[in-house]
Amino acid sequence: MDGGSHLLTSALVSHRVPLPAPDREELLARARHRAEAGAEAELRRVTGLTGPVERVRVEDDEVGWWSEQLTLGGVTVRDEHRAVLTSMEARYGIRAPFDELVTRALAHPDRGHVVWCDVVFTLGRRVDEETWQWSRDLLNHPDRLHRLLGADLLLSLLIGDLVTGRDPFWDRGGELVPWAEQEQDPEVLAVLLHAMTHGNAPEIEAVGRSHLTHPDPAVRALVPETLEQSEDGRSLARPESLTTVLTLARDEDPGVREAACRWLAHYRGREPEAGDALVALTHDERQPIRVCAVSGLAWRDDPRCVEAEHRIGPVDGELRHDERLLDVWRYQRRQEAAEGS
Numbered sequence: 001m002d003g004g005s006h007l008l009t010s011a012l013v014s015h016r017v018p019l020p021a022p023d024r025e026e027l028l029a030r031a032r033h034r035a036e037a038g039a040e041a042e043l044r045r046v047t048g049l050t051g052p053v054e055r056v057r058v059e060d061d062e063v064g065w066w067s068e069q070l071t072l073g074g075v076t077v078r079d080e081h082r083a084v085l086t087s088m089e090a091r092y093g094i095r096a097p098f099d100e101l102v103t104r105a106l107a108h109p110d111r112g113h114v115v116w117c118d119v120v121f122t123l124g125r126r127v128d129e130e131t132w133q134w135s136r137d138l139l140n141h142p143d144r145l146h147r148l149l150g151a152d153l154l155l156s157l158l159i160g161d162l163v164t165g166r167d168p169f170w171d172r173g174g175e176l177v178p179w180a181e182q183e184q185d186p187e188v189l190a191v192l193l194h195a196m197t198h199g200n201a202p203e204i205e206a207v208g209r210s211h212l213t214h215p216d217p218a219v220r221a222l223v224p225e226t227l228e229q230s231e232d233g234r235s236l237a238r239p240e241s242l243t244t245v246l247t248l249a250r251d252e253d254p255g256v257r258e259a260a261c262r263w264l265a266h267y268r269g270r271e272p273e274a275g276d277a278l279v280a281l282t283h284d285e286r287q288p289i290r291v292c293a294v295s296g297l298a299w300r301d302d303p304r305c306v307e308a309e310h311r312i313g314p315v316d317g318e319l320r321h322d323e324r325l326l327d328v329w330r331y332q333r334r335q336e337a338a339e340g341s
Contacts, residue, residue, distance in 0.1 A: 034081040053071065053072045101123060111191075124159070131157065137150070173197075174203050176196050180207050212247060217256050223244065254289065264278050294308050305331055
């Protein structure tokens with residue numbers, strides 16, 4: 001814990017043999033002291049040195065977050081103490097004030113930092129009205145980082161508590177419409193749109209389509225997720241939604257084209273322009289998009305998938321294990337079975 005290792009500390013305190021109460025109190029006190037002092041100040045106190053601190057970004061490939069590792073005089077710490085404190089408080093039933101947790105997250109203003117992530121996870125498990133209202137209030141803050149944290153918290157609350165399965169806010173996504181319509185910051189807007197896709201919000205389609213020409217590709221790439229495909233149990237879409245996706249399929253940004261391709265690959269409506277768009281995407285410069293487009297054609301039982309498969313080219317890396325590479329073969333087996341019957 002002194003070294004700031006969130007994962008290691010969590011593994012130790014969650015051991016099947018619980019820590020005695022005095023040890024818990026000592027660990028919490030040490031975590032709070034180091035969180036308040038800051039990693040660099042504590043490192044200088046321990047080493048007694050005033051020279052330059054070596055800083056390295058450390059990423060956890062499994063969990064997906066990152067932190068900063070600081071080294072001075074042969075001593076190394078990570079700036080994860082606020083995450084250690086947050087997770088330990090939650091484990092031991094201490095409900096830290098909302099504003100205090102917000103302050104901890106904003107001390108590391110990046111959605112991928114371990115402290116920000118742990119605060120969002122902790123507050124996201126408080127699936128109560130008070131936390132929802134306080135999180136929503138952050139969307140009115142003039143500072144974009146406060147609004148970004150608010151959007152991230154609302155996304156977490158809409159998803160629900162994955163540990164207990166509670167999701168009381170799944171149908172409250174419509175409450176975010178006014179902020180999604182007026183938000184100017186692209187990162188905040190992208191998180192808001194993502195949050196709305198996790199809730200039952202009929203208004204989300206209109207909001208999504210309104211951002212069809214947004215200057216930020218990360219926002220445009222989220223538009224397909226806002227467009228409903230199901231109607232009476234069938235995979236259909238409103239004409240204006242299909243038109244929106246067909247436009248995005250020709251976008252200059254590959255990430256936007258890939259998002260549109262995924263939507264089209266799962267679309268089962270028989271409109272010929274949907275199949276034509278997938279055929280066009282089999283010529284895309286990016287191989288993952290070509291794989292997705294060929295798979296979509298195969299699932300539509302479009303015979304053009306056979307010839308288009310050759311345009312995928314040699315496959316390397318993780319794509320070699322992609323199940324979609326077998327979709328043309330499955331299409332051909334279905335055709336053979338239909339002819340045999």
